[in-house]
Amino acid sequence: MKSLDNKLMLGLLAFGIFGPVLFPDYTFQIALMWIMVLFAQTWDSMGGQMGYNSLGNIFFFGCGMYICTVTQVGLFYDVGDYTSATGSNVTFSDSQYFIGLGVGILAAGVGASVLAACLGWTVFGLRGPYFAIGTLGIALSAGELFGTWDWVGGGSGVAIPVYPGEADHKSMFFYTLCFLAAASTFLFYRWLFSTRFGLAVNAIRDDEGKADAMGLHTLRHKTVAWCFSAFFLGISGALFGNLTGFVEPLEVAFPTATFGIFMVAMSLLGGSGTFWGPVVGAIMFHVIKEATWTYFLGWQWVALGVIIIINVVYFQQGVVGWMQEKWPEKFGIEVDSSMSMEDEAKEAAQ
């Protein structure tokens, strides 16, 4: 397990560093791929590991994007004036740009976590499908609310300050930030799930009632897990907003029907609840998506739908889940061969 783990990490690290050097024209797509990896991981830390299937995690993505944008602009100018169609002409100096961006990204992460903590109090009273729909409602209403909030541009959206340097430098700069964000998310969860916290989160998934009865403060654990997830999603939102250069509530900041669903689909494709599943799923999903968007233009959504259906109907355990079942020893899972299926059934009956 250890050696496989290390090899995979080394492989990804190598691709992360050399990918954009080898394929400089694809920097934008590879940067997006890292954001997808981050999406899948943060979603799975809730859905797969804790059993709370949130359909509204995109809320933190969008909030992060808006928090970062407002910080980037608001530190130096009046936001309401900047966003209005008749506003004055503004430019950002180099130092204003980078200070704004740095503070903005941090504020996005922290702000999203705070929102998660506040929301946690209400939505974690919900279970199963109610939780899923409840969170979906939050994301949808957030999109509509931001759409009516004129101070941040309402439905017209906000254009993000333009990067002051060379175009290729900007691509590499944001690529590096995206890669670092995905890598830190990965390493953070790798560490987190090796601690007692990870076990507690799994216990909540397996039987929340029992976990509660054993003295685990489940609400606190759930909220903290959600805050972590929101922190990284907020940062990814800040980065994506800057990559796109334009923030608009319905399609860019809160794209519930695309990114919001992709998060879930990627985790399921790779294998929900396994550590490597979301990473592998996200990479596969993104490559397939970009390929179908290029070569099957017009049929891209159909192709994507077919993949999701096959995945959900015939292949529920996902790619990594399937491999774990096939070669458990490779994943360090010990199978007690003295216990056959019948024994297990008998034992369960007793």
Add this chain to the structure above:
Amino acid sequence: MSLRTTLLSTLAIGVAAFGLSAATPASAMVDGDTIVLGSAISFTGKYSTNGIHAKNGYNIAVKRVNEMGGVKVGGKSYKLKIIYYDDESTPARTAQLLERLIKQDGVKYMLGPYSSATTLAAAPITEKYKIPMIEAEGASRALFTKGYRYLFAVLSTAEQYLSATVSLAADIGAKTGKKPGDITIAMAFENDAFSLDVREGVLDEVKKLGLKVVIDDKLPRDLSDMSATLTKVRALKPDVLLISGHSKGAVTAGRQIQEMKIDTPIIAMTHCEAAKVVDKYGPSADGFLCPTQWSETLSSTGKYFGSAGDFDRDFKAAYEGYDKSVPYQSAQAAAAVLVWKEAFERAQDFDTEKVRDAIAATDMQTFYGAIRFSEAGNNIAKPFFLRQIQKGEYHVVAPLSYAVKPIDYPRKPN
């Protein structure tokens, strides 16, 4: 196959997929005797109707320029060609596709997408790569307050769309002895960059003239139902009803105004022609006021398409489904291509900076009207028009110097 090789090969396939497409040569900005323009535009999604109108406009102009000998630079003749992608009517996709057009396809000369929102997403990218973009379909003033240097728009800005209707209503009110404060206005706008700027223009005019807004609604995001607003209209009986929601909004408005028998004396909406409201709703659309960037009855002429009327005729002959009228979206898209052509010839160079300066210095007459750009990049040489549907035909009714018919008031739907 061992687990390790499976995992590694998964990764390898991913890498290979990227590599494979990277290996295909990117077509250069000037490929042999072809100048390659690029555009990410809406073929699917809520803006697809207008995306296709714009594409047809681009294509007819490319065809015309090529037939007339192409673009002559340095004594050599070049053909124009456009690479298209579908942005699915979402700005997030626009930004990604612009990156693709510039980085992977090597496009150095851009044509705009459809709608203000997608243009707002495209402009930061073209600005970043210092790629000039001539756009024909993004009218929000928000595009021209960001100091973009490489963005040029052939059309007039959005605040002018419905403000003329407001002053028209005030004029009519003055004639019929109504005080401005008694003239009531109902309005419903899509929540997007374009319509919100249209709304700004209306509100400025309303404030200036002292009229009264009684309904100020937002259309739902999918633009498929506005019965809530129309129910209020039935109850409050305003003097003016204003609607802006691109083609889909106009279709919805046309349908529900017919179904709910709305008899407001002045109804104005954007995108009548593009939504083909006359074909769809016939007599019940009679009397609608339709703001337009261009009309085939104008006297403006240029050397490529002749007069506005000639363009109208040629366009109807080239594409099906435009029997009743040619939407101005197609006309201005064609005009954008003509600006490119002249800019290349004036620059006598393919360097983006030189071409950019040539575009900025544009001062030309076309079938679409005069084109001259302000410092901010919008076209300031062209007036804006208001047409009314009278017996199934569009007639310019304002501004008065261009009017061919007096306005029918109150509107009399049959």
